[in-house]
Amino acid sequence: xxxxxxxxxxxxxxxxxxxxxxxxxxxxxxxxxxxxxxxxxxxxxxxxxxxxxxxxxxxxxxxxxxxxxxxxxxxxxxxxxxxxxxxxxxxxxxxxxxxxxxxxxxxxxxxxxxxxxxxxxxxxxxxxxxxxxxxxxxxxxxxxxx
Amino acid sequence: xxxxxxxxxxxxxxxxxxxxxxxxxxxxxxxxxxxxxxxxxxxxxxxxxxxxxxxxxxxxxxxxxxxxxxxxxxxxxxxxxxxxxxxxxxxxxxxxxxxxxxxxxxxxxxxxxxxxxxxxxxxxxxxxxxxxxxxxxxxxxxxxxxxxxxxxxxxxxxxxxxxxxxxxxxxxxxxxxxxxxxxxxxxxxxxxxxxxxxxxxxxxxxxxxxxxxxxxxxxxxxxxxxxxxxxxxxxxxxxxxxxxxxxxxxxxxxxxxxxxxxxxxxxxxxxxxxxxxxxxxxxxxxxxxxxxxxxxxxxxxxxxxxxxxxxxxxxxxxxxxxxxxxxxxxxxxxxxxxxxxxxxxxxxxxxxxxxxxxxxxxxxxxxxxxxxxxxxxxxxxxxxxxxxxxxxxxxxxxxxxxxxxxxxxxxxxxxxxxxxxxxxxxxxxxxxxxxxxxxxxxxxxx
Numbered sequence: 389x390x391x392x393x394x395x396x397x398x399x400x401x402x403x404x405x406x407x408x409x410x411x412x413x414x415x416x417x418x419x420x421x422x423x424x425x426x427x428x429x430x431x432x433x434x435x436x437x438x439x440x441x442x443x444x445x446x447x448x449x450x451x452x453x454x455x456x457x458x459x460x461x462x463x464x465x466x467x468x469x470x471x472x473x474x475x476x477x478x479x480x481x482x483x484x485x486x487x488x489x490x491x492x493x494x495x496x497x498x499x500x501x502x503x504x505x506x507x508x509x510x511x512x513x514x515x516x517x518x519x520x521x522x523x524x525x526x527x528x529x530x531x532x533x534x
Numbered sequence: 535x536x537x538x539x540x541x542x543x544x545x546x547x548x549x550x551x552x553x554x555x556x557x558x559x560x561x562x563x564x565x566x567x568x569x570x571x572x573x574x575x576x577x578x579x580x581x582x583x584x585x586x587x588x589x590x591x592x593x594x595x596x597x598x599x600x601x602x603x604x605x606x607x608x609x610x611x612x613x614x615x616x617x618x619x620x621x622x623x624x625x626x627x628x629x630x631x632x633x634x635x636x637x638x639x640x641x642x643x644x645x646x647x648x649x650x651x652x653x654x655x656x657x658x659x660x661x662x663x664x665x666x667x668x669x670x671x672x673x674x675x676x677x678x679x680x681x682x683x684x685x686x687x688x689x690x691x692x693x694x695x696x697x698x699x700x701x702x703x704x705x706x707x708x709x710x711x712x713x714x715x716x717x718x719x720x721x722x723x724x725x726x727x728x729x730x731x732x733x734x735x736x737x738x739x740x741x742x743x744x745x746x747x748x749x750x751x752x753x754x755x756x757x758x759x760x761x762x763x764x765x766x767x768x769x770x771x772x773x774x775x776x777x778x779x780x781x782x783x784x785x786x787x788x789x790x791x792x793x794x795x796x797x798x799x800x801x802x803x804x805x806x807x808x809x810x811x812x813x814x815x816x817x818x819x820x821x822x823x824x825x826x827x828x829x830x831x832x833x834x835x836x837x838x839x840x841x842x843x844x845x846x847x848x849x850x851x852x853x854x855x856x857x858x859x860x861x862x863x864x865x866x867x868x869x870x871x872x873x874x875x876x877x878x879x880x881x882x883x884x885x886x887x888x889x890x891x892x893x894x895x896x897x898x899x900x901x902x903x904x905x906x907x908x909x910x911x912x913x914x915x916x917x918x919x920x921x922x923x924x925x926x927x928x929x930x931x932x933x934x935x936x937x938x939x940x941x942x943x944x945x946x947x948x949x950x951x952x953x954x955x956x957x958x959x960x961x962x963x964x965x966x967x968x969x970x971x972x973x974x975x976x977x978x979x980x
Contacts, residue, residue: 404809428601490894494875496744
């Protein structure tokens, strides 16, 4: 059973993978490798947020009528994660391993608890509310392929 | 299902922090008691000193930190809202803090009156905590192995409290009860049916989350808690004063220990497969705890298979040190080093506004300071285990335990002070930014 959100769920794992790569490279002081993986990671994260905010959440809100509910909380957590990414950009630019590592550690928990809420609660609600919608599914897939 | 998901119901930061800052104090007290009593502390598990030591660690340190973490975690991670969070916090914190003092003073002085006060006081405060948490856990719309395991763990806590209250009543009112049998069952529920199940429930969530490991195998996450609970329940029944089926008791005891060993081995394997390669203090604390859990469960099996070994007083001390100092205290320390910095960061976020940079988690407690406590704790564990054959080592062991707890407390105090410092800095920066241009603040909410 692949619901509408299964591509987003897989995408979480991809982001995790690249997060780990960037963090490890920074820890080793290999800033060239770090910049390359981090750039990929950052683009994936931002694309993921956009797909949710521009495609999935509006569809869910329209269908369920829940405008001020969980999607709003997810949006505000996206704001917090975007701010953390900005701090990581800064740390990468300055090659500051301590700031990069500390912010990465903070982002990791933020990201994981966010994914957990989405995967356990919000995505199942979306799958239930939206059913099988081919158009929506392909717009999600297109948004994630950057 | 409730339409409004309770994502944002995090309690005020002072709710969990008061528990976290109190717990290490009781660890220090346990170390001091060890120094005061020396090798006499483990002459037998039935001495008042041994009972006082056990409760300083099990209630004063472990349960204290566990309750604080649960009050924080339930609304945020489990969507389970606590009824009257402030009152429940005051009552539970008082129950744990004053309750531990009453119990320890009661054991050490042998004063029945102290137990008569402790029984209603602790039963009401801790019993209310357990019931309120249980209700919240049954009302949450969230699902998954963590939620179902937490429910079972809280049942285990209720059994532990009920048996503890029975024992304390026997001391307080000189009731003729089979104290030794009830004590065995009380201890098994406290360590296995509550603490172990709580650690497992939390592990399903945080082991993959902190280190990006694969998830726990579904068969384990689904069945571990319920199976351990049933094994413990069956084992407890064999202690009823009927004809005691000795063989069955040993078999059930071994099965429970081996099942727990499986959990520890699986956790170690998952951590070995982690995608995140950066090693942090929290990971080291967890790995130490799981490695010691393998040893401890092996020791339980050996003890079950060799009935005479009970008479050797070193065995209960060895098991107690392995489980409390070697498993639960490290897990708790490792968790506190994630929970407190993250809570600091999360609450500071609420003060600021988007664009205002909040210090990251590593700026709340520095990693070298956490590592130092890890080393001190490891030293305490090794020395206390070595004190079984070489009793004089209890002195350096006690000193190391005190040092580990002082270091832990200091790290937590630093985190608390950093929270206060950063929040006033943020507020000042926010005020400075708004002062020059008296325009209305933009809609910054996401």
